[in-house]
Amino acid sequence: DQKLYISSFACSPETAVLDFKYTLDHTHDCRDAHNANKAFHLIQAFSPGEVSYEEAHQIGKELADRLLEGKYSYVLTTHTDKGHVHNHLIFCSADNITFSHYHDCKKNYWKIRNLSDTLCQEHNLSTIMPDGKKGMKYNEWAANKSESSKKAQLRKDINQTIRIVSTYSEFLAFMEAKGYEIKNAEFGENSRKYITFRSPDMSRPVRG
Structure with a gap:
């Protein structure tokens, strides 16, 4: 038998309909036609093979708690009968504190x-980009961010050095003194198109 993953907040999964109704009956705008929704339904999907049912359910709870901030009753389930793991989050359209409707x-x-x-990045899971392509895991994102910071530091060092030198050879000497390995710095017909710099903590050379 497959284990069933169900969690709830401020209600019981078995009586959620009645619990939601109690809250909705106390809203100030319960007869407003613009607030016809009794509940909202979110689906949170994960890439196949990346996450266990337990972790997916935990991520769903973290999403619900951060989003709803302890104000709205909700029921969370994780499907275990499909090829891809996904959560269903159903929460009451009115909160339990001010009895106001959620603004959709x-x-x-x-x-x-x-x-x-x-949350997916914090759990080192990939995300889905707006164009439908698979996104990066957190460690990949962090590595890219680190590389971007190093490139920004390189640009800063280049600009600072240009201000204080008079010749190209002085520029190269100052950059080497800052710890950069420089390649393709020569001029001439047989020279490479771009000069590159690499600091000790860079994974690969960067064009200047």
């Missing part, structure tokens, strides 16, 4: 998406 808009849609992506 593009801003909150992107908030949900960004929260989900952040």
